[in-house]
Amino acid sequence: MTPGRALGLALAALLAAGPFLPLGGMKEYGLHVMVQIFIWSFIGGAWSLMGRFRLVSLGHGAFLGLGAYATTLLWNSWGLTPWLGGVLAVLLTAVVAVIVAYPCSRFQVVGHYFALVTLAVGEVVRLLIIAERNWTGGSLGVSLRPAGRDSLVAMQFADKRVFYYAAFVLWLLGLWVWARVDRSMARSAMEAIGEDETAAASVGIHITRFKIGITVLSASLTAVGGVAYAQYISYVNPDTLAGIGVSLRIVFAVVLGGMYSLLGATVGTALTIALGEYLRIVFGLRFIGMAETIYGLLLIVFIIFLPSGIYGSLRDLVQRLRSAPARAEA
């Protein structure tokens, strides 16, 4: 067994045992932070499925918000179980993803222009949620109607451990999807499209089909993340689940960790959440906006000096160090 794999298994075992570790009074808080990391890492991983192929979306908040709001409103208004509501929400999100991706692909809206289009989509969803306040709760957001007791049908549980394990499984699922895409021919096709659409089309790659496919996959997973987050927090708000703010936070976490590696999104998300929590405790309410300022500065530094992110750069370094002695021997 390679040291990397052994380390990974040990980490997975530690995570699996997490809720039963003796953490004393910090336990609830620790679990809360971990659930957040799992869910946002999953969402970040979903984003990087597009981002790594130069489809930089600055509007994933739209998909997140659609997932979260559709499920919540279906439950609140009609008592539809989030299991079914979630499926409908993901379908709705997939349709929206096609509506965004098709014209962008058809008219070759790429690079910065694609980023701007998605930025607008994220804001449109946020503003629609605010404008339709009669049934969405507007900018005040809306709370999940309590089921009154632990309920699998309502996806509501008092015990954080349930959410911990659910989020853990979701995170693993996200990693699995990412790895599957990474090893497929579709990845080669998407890399080719990201680099040179004309050359990719000339070897028989159907550009529009691939772009729509990866966008739908990325958006659907993001919507799943939205459903999970809404069920956990049991409150949805247009500013935390749609629009520019959350969209950029997803991008930032992934860029920080590295979008070209399996664990990049997770490392980045863990770091940003840890940083956010730390700054919140240190500064409290004294310097509102301090966290965002530091995020922004870090983002600039990272994009310039470490384009493959913290995790990606570390991994490259380890690989280089490992292959150096091998070459010396040869």
Next chain:
Amino acid sequence: MLTVSGLTKQFGGFTALNGVSFEVREGEILGLIGPNGSGKTTAFNCISGALPRTAGSIRFRGEEIAGLTPDAICHRGIARTFQIPRPFRKLSILENVAVAAHFGGAQRNAEAEARRRARETLELVGLPADPAASPALLGAGGLKKLELARALATGPKLLLADESLGGLDHAEMSGAVELLRRIRGELGITIVWVEHIMATLMRVVDRVVVLDHGETIAEGRPLEVAEDPRVVEAYLGEKIVLA
């Protein structure tokens, strides 16, 4: 095999191709020549679907292909190379060719089969099939070979080769010429070949089509075409020297 008739392409007010017509016969190597800006590459772009044509018809094996998307045209059996090589730099050399073998055929090849074909094709053109080798290691000659390998991996019936010799030294050039001959001879692939280096082209091709200012000015055997006064005039009075 391929019949181009009345092919016209306008970019705004500029007419790059003005009613170009020619025919490609099965099994031949057809040279497509002309001075700079005469529309050779534009013709390739229209045939391969990279650019939509303004008017005219392009029939391939009895089927109208004008208006199809580039990937659909590739699936029907027309592959092309680019004048300036456009490798996928983030993929290895092997992956560059494997992706073409996987997606480019009339039916999609399984991944293992695509990799096998990619290795064969790389061997044919003389490039390393090592999965770690990156196109960044290749010089001008290697990149031209990669262009050819990627096009061939799609399993074409017709190859549009755009300046496969440009930027090559003498030895590489004769290697490339030999390669084109083998592609036609051993793989039975018909070739339309655009080239600037006239003397070499004229020795290899069966027939030539000469374009000037977006119009066909001559079509025929190399020797006849080289004597054609309109061709001589198009090349500023220089006679094409057949070494």
